Amino acid sequence: MYRRRDTRRDLLVAEITAELRRYSVDAQHIGHAFAGLHGLGTTDLHALIAVMDAELYGDPMTPGRLGRQLNLSSGSVTALVDRLERAGHIRRDRDATDRRKVLLHYADRGAALAMDFFRPLGRRTDEVMARFSDEELETVHRFMSAMTTSMREHRDAVRAARTGTPSPPTD
Incomplete structure (x- = not known):
């Protein structure tokens, strides 16, 4: 399983891979x-x-898109959204330009719960990022974006192999 690391790059790649794995597990x-x-x-x-991610990117989530992203049936998405809405985590709003379209948003109560829980982690993240220059952060951002894309492509391939049908692209 482990192979000899001959170059500094080999060692660095192995260390980064291990750190990503630990980060994923801890997250x-x-x-x-x-x-x-x-x-x-x-x-x-x-x-x-x-x-939350859809809102962050200014493209509110719809129930249909959520179902495709999570690989859930229409009925399962309805039950999921109902449950999260009843618990105060999300809310449904009609699209202002197309009233037939339902948009999902993080509800104030859900956002407050998340903020209370994740605020200490946010402070730690800010402290770490402050130690890097803008140029370093640009490189890290480019790397993380490429790694996320690679992971999602692999996730979709695994999902397709497991279900026997191709997965639609995710957001």
Whole structure:
């Protein structure tokens, strides 16, 4: 499983890969701790993250898109959205330009719970980023974006192999 690392680059790639794996596991533990405190399941947590990310990028989530992203049936998405709405984590709004379209948004109560829980992590993240120059952060951003794209492509390929059908691209 382990091979000899002959060059500095080989060692660096191995170290970065190990750090990404540890980061992923730790992030999952933190996410599950938040979910556990608020009675959320894994799919609930993934849905909240998808809604939050969509809002962050100025492209509010729709139930249909959420279903495609989480690989859920229409009925499962409805139950998920109902559950998260009842718990105060998200809200449904009609699109101002197309009243037939439903948009999902992080609700104030859900946002407050997330802020309270994740604020200490946010401070730690800010402290770490402050130690890097703008140019270094540009490089890290480019690297993380490429790694995220690669991971999502692999996730979609695994999903397609498991279900026997191609997965639609995700946001």
